[in-house]
Amino acid sequence: MPGNPREVWVTGIGLVSSLGEGIEAHAALLSPAARPAPILNESAYAPYSVHPLAPLDLSKQIPKKSDQRQMEGWQRIGVYAAGLALADAGIAGNAELLDRTGLVVAAGSGERDTAVDCTVLEKLDGREDTGVLAKEVLPSALRPTLFLAQLSNLLAGNISVVHNVTGSSRTFMGEEMAGLAAAENAVRRIAAGQGDLFLVGGSLNAEREDLLLGYELGHNLWRGPFRPVWERHEAGGGFVPGSVGAFLVLEARGHAEARGARPYAKVTGVVSDRCNRTHGEAAELGLRLFATLCSGLSDGPLPVLSGASGVAPVTQQELDFLRALDSGGFDPIIRAYGSLVGHGVEAHLATGMALAALTISRQNFLPPLDDSGVERPFEGDPGRVLVTSFGHWRGEGLALIEAVAEGGTR
Amino acid sequence: MRDSKGRPVVVVTGTGVVTSLGLGKAENWAKLTSGCSGIRRISRFPTDGLRTTIAGTVDFLDVTPFSAPALTMAMAAAAAEEALAEAEIGEKGAFPGPLFLATPPAELEWPQRRLLWEAHAGGELTGYKRLLAAARESRHADLQEKFQFASVAEHLACRFGTRGLPVSVSTACASGATAIQLGVEAIRRGETNAALCIGTDSSVQLEALIRFSLLSALSTRNDPPEAASRPFSKDRDGFVMAEGAGALVLESYERARARGAQILGVVKGCGEKADDYHRTRSRPDGTAIIGAIRNAIEDAGIAPHEIDYINAHGTSTPENDKMEYLSLKAVLGDHLEKTPISSNKSMIGHTLSAAGAIEAVFSLLTIRTGVVPPTINYRNPDPAIPLDVVPNEARRATVRTVLSNSFGFGGQNASLILAAL
Helix, strand or coil: CCCCCEEEEEEEEEECCCCHHHHHHHHHCCCCCCCCCCCCEEEEEEEEEEEEECCCCCHHHHHCHHHCCCHHHHHHHHHHHHHHHHHCEEEEEEEHHHHCCCCEECCCCCCCCCHHHHHHHHHHHHCHHHHHHHHHHHHCCCCHHHHHHHHHCHHHHHHHHHHHHCCCEEEEEHHHHHHHHHHHHHHHHHHHCCCCCCEEEEEEEECCCCHHHHCCCCCCCCCCCCCHHHHHHHHHCCCCCCCCEEEEEEEEEHHHHHHHCCCEEEEEEEECCCCCCCHHHHHHHHHHHHHCCCCCCEEEEEEEECCCCCEHHHHHHHHHHHHHHHHHCCCEEEEEEEHCECCCCHHHHHHHHHHHHHHHHCCCCCCCCCCCCCCCCCCCHHHHEEEEEECCCCCCCEEEEEECCCCCCC | CCCCCCCCCCEEEEEEEECCCEECCHHHHHHHHCCCCCCCEEECCCCCCCCEEEECCCCCCCCCCCCCCHHHHHHHHHHHHHHHHHHCCEEECEECCCCCEECCCCCCCCCHHHHHHHHHHCCCCCHHHHHHHHHHCCCCCCHHHCCCHHHHHHHHHHHCCCCCEEEEEEEECHHHHHHHHHHHHHHHHHCEEEEEEEEEEECCCHHHHHHHHHHEEEEECCCCCCHHCCCCCCCCCCCCEEEEEEEEEEEEEEHHHHCCCCCCCCCCCCCCCEECCCCCCCCCCHHHHHHHHHHHHHHHHHCHHHCCCEECCCCCHHHHHHHHHHHHHHHHHHHHCCCEEECCCCHHHHHHHHHHHHHHHHHHHHHHHHCCEEECCCCCCCCCCCCCCECCCCEEEECCCCEEEEECCEEEEEEEEEEEE
């Protein structure tokens, strides 16, 4: 593409999780003196734990009850967080800006009506005529609106309807790779001048048995009493899903300056790739991606928000990669933010990027989130944060978030 | 070579297609230009009692054991093989660029759910607790590898050796066009000289059929099946679900020329616009559809009167076909009357996530062969939609520039401008 890449600023953050709603609920973690503890529901889905969403007053971001009724949980969480991000960036309600805001969403499956599924399965029990019975049961059991809750692209559709974001709309899928593809897409379009203003993110409703089933088929879930991410490896590994909605407003620097929007931080870049993980390839791939992304970075302490899920063996491979950074003079200060808010799958990278931008703007990093010894104390202004995304099954990627060099950081 | 905006020109050097009409371009094009329909009675599952019993299924590929993602993969792979063979690009299993895949959302279906239910028999557990126990007790790696959202793209990336993160995208019925747009943008940014763009969809499953039926979106004119899809006719009553895949090898013009590749056409412009009116209906004034078409024309750097043919979204629903006409009229004005427009969906049905890619392949064949495929089943024109729909029989015409439309549930609209070099 002709011309130098344009700087990508984070000018809005919308975050809801088990810890609460909005910037301040999450900024409260950002101090060496903070003692954040995960919020968990360990009983409802035993032997699985989940991080439940903090209670929300949905009407603050989704005023129409009819809109709320047309969505299921994951969509309501996402639409709510998207609204927070738009308001934070000063875009909400600005028709001229919303008309050219590009929407980039990372999404998985919508929600099933698990009660209907169970009714059908019980009626089918022991019967051979699956097809006929399913037809007898399904047409009366399925609700038309639920279909729209199940389509991956309907989180984006609902954000357009509720918040009037209409510039463009793309939904990426593929578990954690969806988050990488979405962030990478928006950042590259801004850098290359293919767009100025983007709303990027995703959401996960962890409190769903149908979601748990999808991941437990591959034995990806952590079972039993809660442990932080780095302490699951020797017991077989696994992730603890966390309900989360995370959206960022990403904006070309010139566009933000022209409208007087102040940045939290800039996204220097997002890089990604895939590999087979049979012989520890993810660690080597991490180093190659780091060399691409961070070639101009000065050495020394490097705060890392690791998106590690806790699933074996990739969590250990990611740790091998991070520990190998010291041979290049970097001193990685690691925090697996999944230990605190749970694993957000498609929304996990956006959550990490939001926390990174927040730590940079507040000039304070998170305290260690466990006693594993992996996470060492750090005091001071992070200035830059490496966010990692090594998917529980596939896909490796990194994002580098840095302080804006001069002027008005918020 | 740069386009009017100083960007690398993006050309197509290989295409492949699978639809209910058959495997490959030769069979598809022969049938499409002779007005054959691929719509038939569904034999995959019993349909007694259902309001809709027909679809454009792909039943001729060997997919054992059968599942929707397995068919999605098989069709995508077949289309990609054809496109790669035509493009003669890269070593076998080492495509020199990324994969952009339009694919339907992944979801366990009733056979799998039932298998799990029966795997944990005799206990006290009920409902999803029983399914979860079955999942816990034995590893179902085969299910996990097929029913993750990344599964189809991962499989294709390994098979064809594409570079980087395999990208899966969904903009509902616009997905196939969006996959092409992603490839065009990556080449224009200079990130790659080639991209493999595929749209694939195997959604003719019992529950999906019932869901679309509950939205009153499907034609219920089951008899005869081939007469059900009648885009732009007054008596159109809904779309016909269908399966298929389309694949395109995109390259920068420079790289294609440098390696002496055959150039099949140019992707001149891509446009998109999201609707904020309703989850399944477009804004009555057509703002978003008009926006997508205008953006594509603007991106291509052409004037509306340069469009020689329109490959319509043309789903055969009362709503779509009316809105598509009104929006085209708003953008093309009087030029619309002189512009032939036809809907491939009259013959192959609505291939959903794959439609944009399949219809781009057919648009390029129109440009290269000078034959415009017809809109079949056009016996009862809708006076509110005065269009030259190329009724019932193919027509010879010199076509250099095609507008191809794709509009999706969720208000996600995309249009492409495809042209001769």
